[in-house]
Amino acid sequence: xxxxxxxxxxxxxxxxxxxxxxxxxxxxxxxxxxxxxxxxxxxxxxxxxxxxxxxxxxxxxxxxxxxxxxxxxxxxxxxxxxxxxxxxxxxxxxxxxxxxxxxxxxxxxxxxxxxxxxxxxxxxxxxxxxxxxxxxxxxxxxxxxxxxxxxxxxxxxxxxxxxxxxxxxxxxxxxxxxxxxxxxxxxxxxxxxxxxxxxxxxxxxxxxxxxxxxxxxxxxxxxxxxxxxxxxxxxxxxxxxxxxxxxxxxxxxxxxxxxxxxxxxxxxxx
Numbered sequence: 001x002x003x004x005x006x007x008x009x010x011x012x013x014x015x016x017x018x019x020x021x022x023x024x025x026x027x028x029x030x031x032x033x034x035x036x037x038x039x040x041x042x043x044x045x046x047x048x049x050x051x052x053x054x055x056x057x058x059x060x061x062x063x064x065x066x067x068x069x070x071x072x073x074x075x076x077x078x079x080x081x082x083x084x085x086x087x088x089x090x091x092x093x094x095x096x097x098x099x100x101x102x103x104x105x106x107x108x109x110x111x112x113x114x115x116x117x118x119x120x121x122x123x124x125x126x127x128x129x130x131x132x133x134x135x136x137x138x139x140x141x142x143x144x145x146x147x148x149x150x151x152x153x154x155x156x157x158x159x160x161x162x163x164x165x166x167x168x169x170x171x172x173x174x175x176x177x178x179x180x181x182x183x184x185x186x187x188x189x190x191x192x193x194x195x196x197x198x199x200x201x202x203x204x205x206x207x208x209x210x211x212x213x214x215x216x217x218x219x220x221x222x223x224x225x226x227x228x229x230x231x232x233x234x235x236x237x238x239x240x241x242x243x244x245x246x247x248x249x250x251x252x253x254x255x256x257x258x259x260x261x262x263x264x265x266x267x268x269x270x
Contacts, residue, residue, distance in 0.1 A: 021049040023047070023048055023049070024084060024203055025047040025070060025081065025082070027045045027066075027079070027081055029078065030043040030078070031076060031077055031078035032074070032076050032077055040076075040227045040228075041227040042228065043066060043079070043228065047070075047203060048220075051203055052218060053206070053218075053219070054207075054213075054214050054220070054221050054222070055206070055222045055224065056207075056209070056223050057223050057246075058250070058256070061227065062224050063176075064177075066224070067174050067176050071093070072088060095170060097173050099162050099165050099174070101176050101177040103157040103161040107149075109147060110144050110147055110148075111136075111145040111146060112149075113149050113160060113164055114132045114160075114167060117164045117167065118132065118167060132167065135167040136163075138166075144156065153186075154181055154182060155182050155185070155186025155189065158179070158182060158186065162178065162193050162194070166193070166197055170202060171202065171203060172203045172205065175206040175207065177208060178190055179210070179213065187213075218235030220232065221234075225244075226258070230244045239251070
């Protein structure tokens with residue numbers, strides 16, 4: 001029997017759907033500028049423990065930037081980020097992991113990439129070996145353990161990136177469009193890994209442009225427009241019955257240019 005995480009025919013919607021609990025990470029009035037332009041303009045949101053939150057919006061809305069700020073890769077110019085009610089610190093960041101759109105892998109073997117990540121977390125010996133074995137099996141990469149990571153296919157590289165992050169047992173996992181460049185089979189594999197991690201209690205925050213993926217994975221949706229939260233709420237409500245014009249335009253396939261400008265319909269409707 002194949003591992004469910006690598007079963008290309010598995011449906012993510014059949015996996016457990018946990019509900020979010022108490023606040024894990026709080027963002028308050030977050031602002032960030034670069035090159036004289038304000039890119040985030042007072043973002044407020046709460047990520048609840050055990051939830052799956054999807055961050056959506058057009059290109060340039062600030063989605064990836066918000067992820068990097070929440071993970072501590074960048075510092076905001078204004079606003080605060082709290083971890084379980086306390087200011088974000090080193091221990092909180094060690095409880096997080098992040099997977100990027102383009103896999104960031106060492107010029108080493110698949111096995112060495114996993115060993116290094118776990119060594120940084122202070123794991124060695126049997127504990128490290130056990131996690132590595134589990135990660136390789138979960139990703140379907142056991143037979144490629146000695147292969148250089150950078151010669152793997154795109155889907156294999158992203159599975160490695162994801163299980164490497166999960167092997168560190170984070171409480172919160174950030175994913176920045178992890179399936180954007182993948183084929184459908186690899187997308188299913190990644191989505192199943194994400195849902196299984198969430199079913200084990202790992203909180204998920206994922207950036208996506210894919211409406212189908214949002215429906216498959218989302219519990220909560222935060223929709224950004226021009227550096228601000230245009231709408232947030234349960235995925236089913238936001239995606240099917242949006243209350244804001246930017247999200248309605250996205251749902252209807254229109255291009256939203258701002259509150260004082262007409263939206264442009266796609267060519268098929270002209």
